[in-house]
Amino acid sequence: MAPILSISNLSKQYASGFQALKSVNLDIEEGEILALLGPNGAGKTTLISIICGLVKASSGSASVGGFDVVRDYRQARSLIGLVPQEISLEPFQTVMDALRFTRGLFGKRNDPALLRRILEQLSLWDKRDAKTMELSGGMKRRVLIAKALCHEPRVLFLDEPTAGVDVELRKEMWEVVRQLKADGVTIILTTHYIDEAEAIADRVGVIRGGELLLVERKETLMQRMGKRQMRVELMQPLPAIPASLARYNLDYSAEDRSLVYSYEANGERTGIASLFADLSAAGILLRDVETKQSSLEDIFVGLVEDKS
């Protein structure tokens, strides 16, 4: 299947001379959720802005649904919804008017039933007649999402949708994103929160200094790059780690009487079997064993530090 969004060799140099994007290539399949992770100033917003028509690329191209975002901008933009990073709404407009305005801009006739469904989904129906300036920050952000959805886009860009949003609302937004995915909408979101990417993304892209360092399925990324940890709980306290176990670099915690062993999940040999053999040779009795995957956060931090 042809990708719904295709970016090739996209570069951007701002008038100031700053190179914000360096030849970015990326394909996104219909229906997937891609999270773009990256520190401040990495170029996430620039990338999105070029696709959505806010910024002109210096070179390279992008197409949505097979339509070039510059040459066939009408068809391309009809497929796109954008929730910008900055909250910018007409203060005197009511929520409903704001939605009707956007839908009109996208060349669609008013559809009260659809707008009602969108507002209800975002818990904004009660606020439909409120002026946007009377809303809280989190509500305003939801209005922006509602506006981006009201012309039924097939690709939705969310530029830091949960920045400055409380924990509960974040969870709600994730729920909305999952529902949209279920409706077949392709979603590209940027975020600083790794747990966010971990919670909702299918694929994760890491961008830094205008370069797309990698794009990978979330599971693959965690498997490939991730370390696993094994925690071994002991029957008796251990006064000191025996010399025979030194090569495993074990951490001992006296508090919960456990040894922690870190190993490469994708390594040829994990060393677990020999560790168990050496433990029993040392006469150490085990009570319980638990293994866990390291989080995207660990991977991300490792990756960004690696390159700098």
Add this chain to the structure above:
Amino acid sequence: MNFHAVKSIYSFEMARFFRTLSQSLISPVLSTSLYFIVFGAAIGSRIEEIDGVSYGAFIVPGLIMLSVLTQSISNASFGIYFPKFLGSIYELHTAPVSFVEIVLGYVGAAATKSALIGLVILATAEFFVDFQILHMGAMLAFLLLTCISFSLFGFIIGVWSKNFEQLQMVPLLVITPLVFLGGSFYSISMLPPFWQTVTLFNPVVYLISGFRWAFFGTADINLGLSLGMIALFMFVCLGIIGWTFKTGYKIKT
């Protein structure tokens, strides 16, 4: 062509106008009334008729133009500057619209507003002076053409302005003097020959002269020339807007 978008922009701009209807109307109506009282009644009674028209009536077309020009410019420039200032303009850039729809929506709404204001002032004038409009159709045509071309001009100012000062500077520093020196309060033929020539470089002279002809059938300047000048001004503005959007100048980074 995305007609829904034009309609959307137009009706939301008009909604803003009606939301602030009293403010939109009070100031132009009040200031023109003051002009009529001072120039028409107080001073005008001491001034002779010009081309067979009483002075109070003579200044009506000029006063309407004065308001219509400033209103067109301020409505259109504010209309597009405000979303730029708020940042909500991102919607226009990300929507499947070209500059044609954007201009039709914003300039159409601004021109409609100032035409309405012009008509309200005309009605106000009826209170103060007696006059008849000789060529009703031509009067309306001139009014509309003026509203459209100066709304286009205002739109350019709104797009190019970087801050509120710049937004207000052009109307204040350029338009007001041009209108005052454009024959609102006198006939060009009353000026010394040298100044008559200078005046011909003032585009507003052509507007007011043509507009006044529609009222009283007399004009300082050939009617065709007046129309030609307004048309020229309109096409220049359209050209500048087209170029601005094509190159992304002042619009896109």
